[in-house]
Amino acid sequence: MDKEQPHDLLYWHVWTDEEGISHQRQCSIAGFRHESISEGAAPQWNKHLLKGEPANILFAELPVGWVGEWHENPKPQWIIPLRGRWFVETMDGHCVEMGPGDISFGADQHTKPAKDGKKGHLSGTVGNEPALLMLLQLTDDKWTAAQPGAFS
Numbered sequence: 001m002d003k004e005q006p007h008d009l010l011y012w013h014v015w016t017d018e019e020g021i022s023h024q025r026q027c028s029i030a031g032f033r034h035e036s037i038s039e040g041a042a043p044q045w046n047k048h049l050l051k052g053e054p055a056n057i058l059f060a061e062l063p064v065g066w067v068g069e070w071h072e073n074p075k076p077q078w079i080i081p082l083r084g085r086w087f088v089e090t091m092d093g094h095c096v097e098m099g100p101g102d103i104s105f106g107a108d109q110h111t112k113p114a115k116d117g118k119k120g121h122l123s124g125t126v127g128n129e130p131a132l133l134m135l136l137q138l139t140d141d142k143w144t145a146a147q148p149g150a151f152s
Contacts, residue, residue, distance in 0.1 A: 020112025
């Protein structure tokens with residue numbers, strides 16, 4: 001097996017600045033280790049992230065035309081599209097469209113309402129099929145409003 005280090009894993013990190021405005025920044029996870037996942041299995045590239053952390057898993061299907069008006073992520077959460085496409089727009093006007101193979105981490109807790117009523121982020125489906133998402137919600141408060149680079 002090729003032991004050349006794999007590419008970093010890219011993801012979008014939704015976060016809140018000190019003024020209470022939400023933003024998105026593309027971040028990466030590096031440091032994969034060449035190891036077996038189980039005795040007898042060939043080595044692969046693994047990155048242990050949040051090992052032993054308490055979490056909830058939620059699967060959500062967003063119908064065609066669904067829009068989640070301005071809101072914060074209820075918990076810090078990894079959001080992984082499994083089917084279909086969806087978008088996230090943050091208070092700074094940055095809008096990212098995602099589909100299978102993309103990952104987002106939502107940590108826009110503690111935003112402050114803007115004059116135009118925006119707070120948190122706006123999200124919704126894109127296209128003519130529902131978006132099926134897997135959400136891994138972190139239940140430890142230490143991840144609330146986590147800043148970009150928290151998983152480096």
